[in-house]
Amino acid sequence: MGLCDGRVVVVTGAGRGLGRAHALAFAAEGARVVVNDLGVGLDGRPGPDSPAARVVDEIRAGGGAAVAHGGDIATEEGAATLLHTALTAYGRLDTLVNNAGFLRDRMLVNLGEDDFDAVLRVHVKGHFLPLRHAAAHWRAEAKAGRPVAARVVNTTSGAGLLGSVGQGNYAAAKAGIVALTLVAAAELGRYGVQVNAVAPAARTRMTARAFADLAALPEDVAPLVVWLGSAASAGVTGRVFEAEGGRLTVMEGWRPGPTADKGARHTPAEAGETALKLLARSEPPRPVYGAEPVSGSAASSTPDGS
Incomplete structure (x- = not known):
């Protein structure tokens, strides 16, 4: 008996890296898996072939059940056919893992509009559309009186939690995924759907050059x-969880810190004076990944492998 016996799981961006590892691990725990991958390069442009079929072959060779889906999940049609593939092949959907993504890193002054839009499209829209289609299905199941124990796992990043120099588009997209998760x-708990996010750190195609060690x-x-x-x-x-090697961390997100209430509108000078007093009582923020050292803190870069 595996942890996921009887469950049908969709994993986007599952041809390589994190998505492939997720698909294989779900299959090893008894899940039937829909392996989605468009087969594009690191920058999101079409590659020579799609690796989804190879992952399906791996799963089947190990005695598991899997089918491939090669659609673009950042389009309405691609997201709809993703759900259709699961329902046609296995008659149900229990878990959606949103993982597809790519990088187009630039410093802000060199970041073009196309590169900004492309990264937000695949990460944010590529999470939203499959989630919306899956949620509509699960809501219909719940309203029809059929029990739902659905799960969604979204992929964020340390870049989305703290920011990352040279990744303004990627950091904004990954921060948006956290808000979408919340x-x-x-909204979906009433239908039996749980939604969480994971910020992974792992060595993949996306991190091989910058984080070879x-x-x-x-x-x-x-x-x-x-x-x-x-x-x-x-x-x-x-x-939201961080996961790196054997280390797991529950992220606690934005919480109210020091506050002051005058009971009336501040002047600009008063607002500034109050803000400085509150900042003096607050915890200093963690440094942005890749930022220059500040007050003796070490600079770091995000080893995100999504």
Whole structure:
């Protein structure tokens, strides 16, 4: 008996890296898997072939069940056919893992509008559209009186939590995924759907050049994703986790810090004076990945492998 016996799982961007590791790990726990991959390069442009079929072959060679989907999940048609593939092949959908993404890194002054739009499209829209189609299906199931124990695992990044120099488009997209996760968890809980996000750190195509020494592998992240995508995670929703190697962290997000209430409108000078007093009482922010050292803190770069 596997942790996901009987469940049908969709993983986007599952031809390589993190998505491939997730798909294989779900299959090893008994899930039937829809392997989505458009087969594009690191910059999101079409590659020579799609690796989704190769992952399906790996799963089937190990005695598992899987089918491939090669559609663009950042389009309405691609997201709709993704759900259709799961329902046609296996008659149900239990878990959606949104993982597809790519990079077009530039410093802000060199970041073109096309590169900004392309990254937000695949990450944010590529999370939103499959989620919306899956959520509509699960809502219909719940309203028809059929029990739903659905799971969504979204892929964010340390870049989206802290920012990352040279990745303004990617950081904005990954921060948007966190907000989308929180909203979806709040809206869909009534239908039996849990929604969480994982910020992975792993050595993949996207990190091979910048983080060649990073020891953490996609296979180290997959166990948490599988657990979040299983019925065993009942009651866990609206949370963000970091995963790197054997280290798991629950991220606590934005929480109110020091506050002051004058009871009336401030003048600009008063607002500034109050703000400085509050800042003096607050915890300093963690440095942005890749930023120059400040006050003796070490600079760092985000080893995100999504």
